Amino acid sequence: MSELRDLYQELIVDHSKRPRNFGRLPDFNYCAEGYNPLCGDKLKLFLKIDEEGVIREVSFEGSGCAISTASASLMTQSLKGQTREKADALFETFHALITGPRDPAKAGKGLGKLAVFSGVSEFPARVKCATLAWHTLRSALHDKNKVTSTE
C-alpha cells in the first residue's frame, strides 16, 4: 500500500512541476476562471469543443499549490477527446472520490490516473485544491455567462 502511495505522490509531484497542457489555447470557444480563496489557487481553463460536443483541445493557466496544479494537469489529459457528457460524468466520479464516503470497491472506477487523488479525501483542507479545476470545468461547460466565443 505504501508503494502505491509513493507512486501516487510521484505522479502528483511530476504534474505539479511539469504541468501538461499549460498555457492559453490560441483558439478556444469555452473558458472559465476558478479561484480557491482557502489556498490562493487560481486557474483559467480553455476548451475547444466541436459541433459534435467533443472536447478537441483543453488547456489551463494560473498558479497554485502542487495539488491544484497537478489536478488541473491530469484533468486536461483525461478530457481530451471526451464528449461533454463524459466530462460531466468524470466530474461526478472525481468529486465523489474526493469528497464522498469511501467505498473502496467503487472509488475511482473509470478514473484512470485521476484516482491518484483519492488520498486527498483524508485531508479536508486540500479537497478544494484538488477539485478547483473540475469546478472551473463545470462552469465553463454550464454557466452561460462564462462562455467566451472566439468566432
Ligand code: ZN
Ligand atoms: Zn491549493
